[in-house]
Amino acid sequence: MPMQYTIPVTRTTESRHSSIDFQNLPFGKVISDHMFVVEFDGENWIDPRIEPFHKLEISPANLALHYGQSIFEGMKASKCKGEPVLFRAEMHARRLNISAERMCMPKIPTELFLQGLHMLIDLDRDWIPEQEGYSLYIRPIMFATDEYFGVHASKTYKFLIFTGPVGPYYPKPVKLWVEEVFTRAALGGAGEAKCAGNYGASLLPTQRANKAGYDQVMWMDSIEKKYVQEVGTMNLFFVMDGKVITPATTGTILRGITRDSFLRLLKDWGYTVEERLLSIAEIVDAYWRGSLQECFGSGTAAVVSHVSEITWRDRKIELPPVDEEHRPVGTRLKNYINQLRMGRIPDEYGWLDACTGALKNAEAQAPVLEEAAV
Numbered sequence: 001m002p003m004q005y006t007i008p009v010t011r012t013t014e015s016r017h018s019s020i021d022f023q024n025l026p027f028g029k030v031i032s033d034h035m036f037v038v039e040f041d042g043e044n045w046i047d048p049r050i051e052p053f054h055k056l057e058i059s060p061a062n063l064a065l066h067y068g069q070s071i072f073e074g075m076k077a078s079k080c081k082g083e084p085v086l087f088r089a090e091m092h093a094r095r096l097n098i099s100a101e102r103m104c105m106p107k108i109p110t111e112l113f114l115q116g117l118h119m120l121i122d123l124d125r126d127w128i129p130e131q132e133g134y135s136l137y138i139r140p141i142m143f144a145t146d147e148y149f150g151v152h153a154s155k156t157y158k159f160l161i162f163t164g165p166v167g168p169y170y171p172k173p174v175k176l177w178v179e180e181v182f183t184r185a186a187l188g189g190a191g192e193a194k195c196a197g198n199y200g201a202s203l204l205p206t207q208r209a210n211k212a213g214y215d216q217v218m219w220m221d222s223i224e225k226k227y228v229q230e231v232g233t234m235n236l237f238f239v240m241d242g243k244v245i246t247p248a249t250t251g252t253i254l255r256g257i258t259r260d261s262f263l264r265l266l267k268d269w270g271y272t273v274e275e276r277l278l279s280i281a282e283i284v285d286a287y288w289r290g291s292l293q294e295c296f297g298s299g300t301a302a303v304v305s306h307v308s309e310i311t312w313r314d315r316k317i318e319l320p321p322v323d324e325e326h327r328p329v330g331t332r333l334k335n336y337i338n339q340l341r342m343g344r345i346p347d348e349y350g351w352l353d354a355c356t357g358a359l360k361n362a363e364a365q366a367p368v369l370e371e372a373a374v
């Protein structure tokens with residue numbers, strides 16, 4: 001990719017890599033050595049750089065803390081024939097900017113996002129786990145930095161990318177509770193944006209569901225509490241009567257990039273795929289008729305997470321065992337993505353981006369420094 005920005009790199013002199021148990025990687029706990037940082041000064045994105053991962057100093061008056069101008073992405077890097085690759089990186093960069101627009105935040109140039117990301121992944125390539133189903137999770141985040149507690153849009157922002165090696169987000173099939181008291185988002189709200197507030201508001205209902213023995217809530221539409229939305233950490237797919245059905249993205253749910261990839265694959269594999277309103281009553285009806293074959297969630301973190309049980313009021317839907325025979329669609333998608341990421345099948349859709357060489361190409365423009373000893 002073209003290296004049009006000068007992005008100096010300061011390498012850590014105290015790598016934490018050797019202290020990490022790469023066989024035991026609970027999601028979200030381990031953070032890699034470096035991060036990409038750039039600031040918005042009210043007019044321009046300035047001073048892009050790669051630095052050792054470090055804590056930030058935040059004013060108590062920071063606008064993001066009060067009024068929620070904070071958006072993020074979740075993406076993954078893997079090793080494909082030994083070399084680091086990103087999955088659909090450009091689409092993530094574009095989605096971040098769609099979230100930015102909704103939250104009244106500045107857009108970051110896609111080329112700057114992608115150059116910083118490629119260099120960071122090339123630099124921290126040793127942090128990418130190589131076992132199947134494991135990857136380097138990438139967290140781009142943008143937040144307001146004005147120190148001002150009146151309600152208005154911040155003028156200044158920080159954009160960061162940091163990473164961490166992860167294992168499966170849901171190591172087991174998940175049990176879902178159909179949530180009819182709380183809702184995730186209403187039409188006209190911010191449900192389509194990947195903003196911090198959507199996740200904050202999901203925590204209480206999720207905690208209540210966890211206490212009752214469920215892993216996650218299945219959100220319903222905010223008006224009739226009738227139509228399935230998403231799970232909050234993933235989009236949902238149902239296989240019913242031989243068709244694959246997923247709720248349409250009508251403004252209240254996240255436009256999942258894994259969801260988009262699955263729709264493309266399923267269509268190309270010859271499945272009948274429907275993106276539409278799907279009511280919980282239709283799902284229960286299909287279950288009683290014996291034609292509900294599969295249910296799974298899709299997401300960057302989750303990849304494919306099979307659903308084992310759905311409870312709606314006093315009705316329990318028990319889904320078939322998770323194996324290739326009973327879950328052919330979800331299993332095929334999961335295998336495809338895992339195999340693709342590891343370079344075991346050809347990248348026929350051009351979804352992978354190589355990172356090798358990004359640092360070297362960029363070095364021609366900016367020196368790589370050693371972190372000053374402390």
Ligand code: COI
Binds near residue numbers: 074233299300301
């Ligand atoms: C992802 O799938 O990457 C997400 O952002 C969901 C969750 C881990 C926050």
